[in-house]
Amino acid sequence: MVNVMSATYNESQSGSPHDPVRVALDFEERGETAEALAVLEPSLLGPRQQDDAFQAASRAAFAACLNPSLLAEWPEPRRIALYRNLVLQHATPDAAPALHARIASSHSAKTEGALAKSAAALQSTLSSLWEEGDRSPSFLLMVLLLRQHLKGWPYRDQISLWHAQLLPHLTRPHFSLPYNWAFDGENFQDNIDDIDQLLKSSSAQEIARRYAPWQIILFHWITKGSSLDPLLPAVIDALDARGSGEGRSDDDIAAIRSLSLRAIALGFETRTPMLQDNAKARGRQWAALHTHESNGAEAERAARRLASKHWQAINVVRALSGQKMPFLKLGHRRPRIAVCVSGQLRGYRRAFPSWSRTILQGADCHFFVHTWKIVGRSGAEPHRAFLPFSGQEFCAAYREQVQRIGLSEAMSRYPNLFFRLGQSGEVSKSDLCAFYGTDDVVIEDDTADCFANWPNSRKLHYKIAAAHELVGKRQAEFDLVLRIRPDKELGLAAFAWTDLIRAATAPVIYADIGFGHQYTHPIIGDQLAIGTPEVMRTYAETYRLVPELAALGMFDCTPDYHGHASLARTCWHAGIDVRRLPVRMGRLLEAEAMPAGEIAGCLAEDARGRMNTMDQILIAANRRDLQL
DSSP, X not given: OOBSSOOOOOGGXXXXXXXXXXXXXXXXXXXXXXXXXXXXXXXXXXXXXXXXXXXXXXXXXXXXXXXXXXXXXXXXXXXXXXXXXXXXXXXXXXXXXXXXXHHHXXXXXXXXXXXXXXXXXXXXXXXXXXXXXXXXXXXXXHHHHHGGGOTTOTTGGGHHHHHHHHGGGOOHHHHTSTTOOSSOSSTTHHHHHHHHHHHHTSOHHHHHHHSOHHHHHHHHHHHTTTTTGGGXXXXXXXXXXXXXXXXXXXXXXXXXXXXXXXXXXXXXOOOOTTSOHHHHHHHHHHHGGGGOOOOHHHHHHHHHHHHOHHHHHHHHHHHHHTOOOOOOSSTTOOOEEEEEEEEOOSSHHHHHHHHHHTTTTTOEEEEEEEEESBOOOOOOOTTOSXXXXXXXXXXXXXXXXXXXXXXXXXXXXXXXXXXHHTOOOBOOHHHHHHHHTOSOEEEEOTTSGGGTTOOHHHHHHHHHHXXXXXHGGGGGGOSEEEEEOTTEEEEEEOOOHHHHXXXXXXXXXXESSOSEEETTEEEOOSSEEEEOHHHHHHHHTHHHHHHHHHHTTOTTOOSSOOTTHHHHHHHHHTTOEEEEOSEEEEEEOOSSOBOHHHHHHHHHHHTTTTOOHHHHHHHHHHHHHHHO
């Protein structure tokens, strides 16, 4: 798996007090960004690039991009020289250049102005590089990353041609940054359009000749694959004709296997010798999902209505006025929905009323609940949209500081804060049976030995599978199966059940986030999904399929479980389309956010005898919250 950023610099890894990185970190801790960069400047020169120096310099340089006054006393040639060295840093086999990755990850974490301010700060440097004749991949990568915000750049109209020329030579770390549209449908669209146009104007033989198999599979994820799917058999044949597996990289062989498995699932025949018989059998099993008897034209019309802003507005008005769309002619009954509630409960009591008012309105629902005894709180990763702390000021300061030093370092500095964060209450089966109105409830203790050392991602997929198994032989009773996190708040539903049921007769799932590409991995939402019982069974089987796909040698598949990505890999290989459900998605609700007073006590204990700059920033922010 590509490391988008090398590990955030950890103080414990630094060398002597005279180490430039150590000295620069001390300056940065005191807010002296220019001094930190001055110390690091010599380390950025020369053929031997020191990763820790580039990481530290990129962190400080990005701060200067956001706040140009930090380098106001530097003459422009010196700033350009500094940024030039950072822009031209080579990608390694495992990681993108440090400044590029810093900008991209900060944008993903919703740092305000991460792309726009970086483009403004770097535009002079980019122009100088172009005029020097540099056309290196690292330079292109920065231009693609900032492309949407380089409106006045004089060489903007030449980006697409440059992009096309270098595309076959880009490595996977290069692909990890400028095509991340899963959570951002605007800033990287021009880059995606470049690839889409190249695919549409190329034959299967040209695609197979020009690009590596692993690049082709990334192109499929980046462009949603509509232009590639019909070409898959011919592309696979052309790749096979280029030679046997000998001399090919492991990624190339895995990519051919994955493309072939998807082709079989879509109903195509492939003759590739690289796919094992049990993989072909799995593909044929999934192909049955695509031969389900349905009215294709009717399903397509329903899907268009679900995606239409016009129809969404009509459905919102009808929902608000309490009107009901006409149901399918199923004996004049209401749609029957199996609701599979899985995962840690957290703010389930606060979330449930929003379901009844919105997504479940007009349906007959039966609940199947598979959860943990400990109610729990969400994680405190700084990229999360909602943090488990009270206080707007503290959350903003926490996000900024932990983004800078990394979560693991923050946890080591503030052990009391994170220990208290992990404390929460418990729930009983009788409580949940009464709350959800069902006897189909299973509660397990995740502190038991059988779950020891399980990461949260494995627990997530285990519970999805376990909740679906509760439906079991009863799945024929239901039109659709909805899987949802118990703490997911929902807003207005902008769909009609008639459209959703008709559209779902195709092998499609509607989720909180539709299929997308992020950091060279496929992504879908993992908080909510709805589809036919047969399709949702494949989705829920991800817990078992993760090790199976890894053993079959499929591309990007490891035995480990990953939020968003593992479910996406299952759906992609099975040829299941994943689209966004037209429902306003709310927050993941906490049972109770950690109170500001409790935060204050933990900070005081953790900072005792130390009181460094970060301590002062967090304590000051917490005090402002307490005064509100």
